[in-house]
Amino acid sequence: MKENIRKSFASDNWSGASPEVMKALFDINIGHHPAYGENDTLMETARKKFRDIFGNESLTFFVYNGTGANVLAVRQLLRPWEAVVAAHSAHLNEDEGGAPEALTGSKILSVETGNGKIKPEQIQAFLNSIGFQHHVQPRLISISQTTEMGTVYSIGEIRQLAEFAHSNNMLLHVDGARISNAAVALNCSFTEMICDTGVDVLSFGGTKNGLMFGEAVVFLNKNIASGFEYNRKQAMQLASKMRFIIAQFIAYLENDLWKRNATNANAMAQLLGAQLSRLPGFSLSRAVEANGVFAILPPEIIEKLQAEYFFHVWNEQKNEVRLMCSFDTTEQDIEGFVSAARRLAV
Ligand SMILES: Cc1ncc(COP(=O)(O)O)c(C=O)c1O
Structure with a gap:
């Protein structure tokens, strides 16, 4: 059943879970734990790890x-007539x-960016709606870090957006x-960035x-989190066997697993970008900033290469593809992909 499962570059959620996470899942499977994370000491352990990073007010x-x-997060912070800018x-x-x-019930006010990053001046125009009862009221700015285009907001850019918002x-x-x-x-801590x-x-x-499943919503100030447990339950995101999510996060934050995994994914993206850009007829359409590589490929090889290592075409007109590296991508995977690309391109 196992071998012959070639890695893909489709997305970083095509990979499995880290061995440390699998062990945590296995260990937590033993015995009984309170359902929903209620009065579970494990929940307090995990929350403490998040407080150590994001502060005691989080x-x-x-x-x-x-x-x-x-x-x-949006539903917690907005009333239906308020809008999110993204x-x-x-x-x-x-x-x-x-x-x-x-x-x-809220509207998304979207901004064209080119590189996935919003600048405060692009939000400025929406502010004219404030106080005008016929328009939605902009109340939240949402940014992706990293962005869907593989770019990364600098700490200064995030600070600027937070100041603009506030x-x-x-x-x-x-x-x-x-x-x-x-x-x-960015070579920074979550504390510095957030x-x-x-x-x-x-x-x-x-x-x-590297997790099997599970995400966390972190409110930096608990005053804006009031009632979130009802919000989550009503939206069907309250896990009955919550312990399986919590145990994964404890393993993820312990011994810097998050950092080791991301370091590998980013390093493999750098390697892939460098090697691909040396092939005749190949070029990078964006600089590699994190774990995504955006490249222009000779159009005639795209489908054949996808059949060997699956990945997504990002922009068909430009023959631009997106190649995502994961915590488990190896140098051998990169070599295999690059030599397949080289072979198909001749
Ligand atoms: C930027 C970003 N946000 C959020 C998600 C989470 O999506 P999902 O609901 O599939 O876990 C993804 C997954 O593709 C993503 O790329």
């Missing part, structure tokens, strides 16, 4: 998936099946499905970097 909740984390390319806007609008009575949400890759890319910049709420990802 409060963390665990959910099943990234869409759930994002939608619940990049057009944001997962929240393009890839959540309309769940944000359906579950929150000076306009808005809040800042970070979709951190790939926050570990971003922290490694707390010190003034972020209000974070979807803290795990699935894309």
